[in-house]
Amino acid sequence: MKIDAHQHFWKYDPVNYAWIDDSMSTIQKDFLPMHLAPVLKNNDFDASVLVQVNQTEEENDYFLDFAAKNDFIKAVIGWIDFKAADLDTRLASYANKPKLKGFRHIVQGEADDFLLDETFTQGLAKLATLDFTYDILIFERQLKAALKFVRKLPNNKLIIDHIAKPEIKHQSVNKWSNYMNAISEHENVYVKVSGMVTEADTKNWKKEDFTIYLDHVLSSFGTKRIVYGSDWPVCLVAATYEEQLDIVQTYFSKLSKTEQADIFGLNAQRFYNI
Structure with a gap:
């Protein structure tokens, strides 16, 4: 099963989605x-x-309704x-919602x-006994805290969205890669290859801009803990669905068919218990 492990829906309005400013006018509309x-x-x-x-x-319920009516939605990550x-x-109330797989x-x-907030961390630790995941x-600037956070949660299933949003536009690599390497030593942590195009120069990126970041992710996390996600429709600010997919498909084409199948589906199945 091929899985796009990171996408969103919304019925747009400028109040609830104020973060979608005029620089992202492409996505100032409904995505369902x-x-x-x-x-x-x-x-x-x-x-x-x-x-x-x-x-x-309330959004959890809204999304679970989408999942109930659309079989292609295999998992919901709520709040x-x-x-x-x-x-x-509150957590117990979601125990009987089979498509609610985790939170963010x-x-x-x-x-x-x-x-590093202790109350937040202690609350999140409760997900482990319920087999809920956390995205x-x-x-990038929050990676130092994220490393300490990960160390406190060895029993949780954790996944880093958007490769931790390095400043690709400014070619920031060293600090990001050092922290990502340290985090990858914790085998309960996966990483999503997603959301990269919006961290690059959204108007002038080229495929080669992402190679060094993908090199580091692959060398540190390996093929069993990398998960593909499109970040649709946010990705449309910088690329078509096909363009952002081509970046990762081209890069991972050097891997075996088995390894590619892991990245583009099987790892997401295992992590989210799909």
């Missing part, structure tokens, strides 16, 4: 299952993982308040040391 389904089919993907956008539990006093009760918080919008969404 009926829009993604033909794109996946045309690119030979069988399934997708739907990832949270807004930090509300929950890990600091909530009733966290145990938009840490990239928080202070650089947000992941780590950070900028």
